[in-house]
Amino acid sequence: MPFQNSFDFRLPARLIHGPGSVACLPELIDSAAKQLLVTDRGLVAAGVVDQVTAILDAATIPYAVFDDVAANPLARNAHAGARVYAKEACHGLIAVGGGSPMDVAKMVGILATNGGRIESYLGAGKVHTDLPPLICVPTTYGTASEVTQFSVLTNPKTNNKDPIISWKIVPKVGILDADLSVALPAAIGGPTGMDALTHAIESYTNLLATPITDGIALAAIELIGTNIRTACANDYETEATQQMLIASAMAGIAFSQTRLGNVHAMSHPVGAQFGVHHGLANAILLPYVMEYNLSARLDKFIAIAQALGEDADGLPDGEATALAIKQVRQLNHDLGIPSRLREVGVRVSGIPKLARATMASGNIAVNPRKTTQRDIEQLFRNAV
Numbered sequence: 001m002p003f004q005n006s007f008d009f010r011l012p013a014r015l016i017h018g019p020g021s022v023a024c025l026p027e028l029i030d031s032a033a034k035q036l037l038v039t040d041r042g043l044v045a046a047g048v049v050d051q052v053t054a055i056l057d058a059a060t061i062p063y064a065v066f067d068d069v070a071a072n073p074l075a076r077n078a079h080a081g082a083r084v085y086a087k088e089a090c091h092g093l094i095a096v097g098g099g100s101p102m103d104v105a106k107m108v109g110i111l112a113t114n115g116g117r118i119e120s121y122l123g124a125g126k127v128h129t130d131l132p133p134l135i136c137v138p139t140t141y142g143t144a145s146e147v148t149q150f151s152v153l154t155n156p157k158t159n160n161k162d163p164i165i166s167w168k169i170v171p172k173v174g175i176l177d178a179d180l181s182v183a184l185p186a187a188i189g190g191p192t193g194m195d196a197l198t199h200a201i202e203s204y205t206n207l208l209a210t211p212i213t214d215g216i217a218l219a220a221i222e223l224i225g226t227n228i229r230t231a232c233a234n235d236y237e238t239e240a241t242q243q244m245l246i247a248s249a250m251a252g253i254a255f256s257q258t259r260l261g262n263v264h265a266m267s268h269p270v271g272a273q274f275g276v277h278h279g280l281a282n283a284i285l286l287p288y289v290m291e292y293n294l295s296a297r298l299d300k301f302i303a304i305a306q307a308l309g310e311d312a313d314g315l316p317d318g319e320a321t322a323l324a325i326k327q328v329r330q331l332n333h334d335l336g337i338p339s340r341l342r343e344v345g346v347r348v349s350g351i352p353k354l355a356r357a358t359m360a361s362g363n364i365a366v367n368p369r370k371t372t373q374r375d376i377e378q379l380f381r382n383a384v
Helices: 021-028 041-045 048-058 075-087 099-114 186-205 211-233 238-258 262-274 278-296 298-307 317-334 348-359 373-383
Strands: 014-017 035-038 063-066 092-097 134-138 150-155 160-165 173-176
Touching: 014 021, 014 238, 021 048, 021 134, 021 173, 035 048, 035 075, 035 099, 041 048, 048 063, 048 092, 063 075, 075 099, 075 150, 092 099, 099 134, 099 150, 099 160, 150 262, 160 262, 173 238, 186 211, 186 238, 186 262, 186 278, 186 298, 186 317, 211 238, 211 298, 211 317, 262 278, 262 348, 262 373, 278 298, 278 317, 278 373, 298 317, 348 373
Parallel strands: 014 173, 035 063, 035 092, 092 134, 134 173
Antiparallel strands: 150 160
């Protein structure tokens, strides 16, 4: 398929990267404006939050900490954070963590300036007032919420993870500091890194791809293939970790413009209905969906195989494209990620409900190969 004839490319977030770069926080904040630091209890217990609050303390910047963030955020997390924001008279937000704290910080900001219930903002274009200044400090290299206009809420009414979509919720600044994520456990680093790879592959292959997003996404694929194993190998690989943070942000920039595809359409209900980590669900589903999409994007899957280190020159198209799937399966294996959804608790009996929720996703419409509910059911059966 030819590139989009017209598109609207936006890049509103400022990115600062490098080991130790979180030290620049005081330069980015009005010193008189109290900040709400949004994070999770695991990062508090691990001492990561202390590294950030020590910087704020040294600069005498007032702050409060909100750490009631679930792995798959619920409306109650957003409303609890908004109450703390109002009670503490805050005027800015700092998110420290993975996608969940960053997404909740966005939701707190929406409620602080727009009011109401967070569920009323689900969908696109419903946020009308800018957020308070939001700085995101990702401690994983997966969701790229530091550069996107998305915030995802687990919605019990739909049995799905539903997005809020607005350019008004893009963070003011994202700080990519490898010192805060270099010791990321492999059980987290592997799935979150594969989440970033899924973002890049789906952005690169879907119907809304553009020349700009293709260049960014393909470079992200190559960076991830080169660095993810090393970054997850031990607690000291700062350079590989920094490259993963950059690749994650690049993939986020790409999919912010293009949306995603069947993998994300399927993984969101898997997370909502079975509590599976988002990156883990994506990693398991990715090779199955790639196989389904091969016929629609032969040239691009050959490019993916090459970006992941395969020599596809001179091979028939079918063999060359299969190398892309081979490399993704090998990455999953090397990172200790299961090959089947049943290994993370997904049951065959849940497939009809999962498929119905999947078809409600806007990502289905931009997947490179047309997809019916029957197709989704078969994909789930293959993956379970």
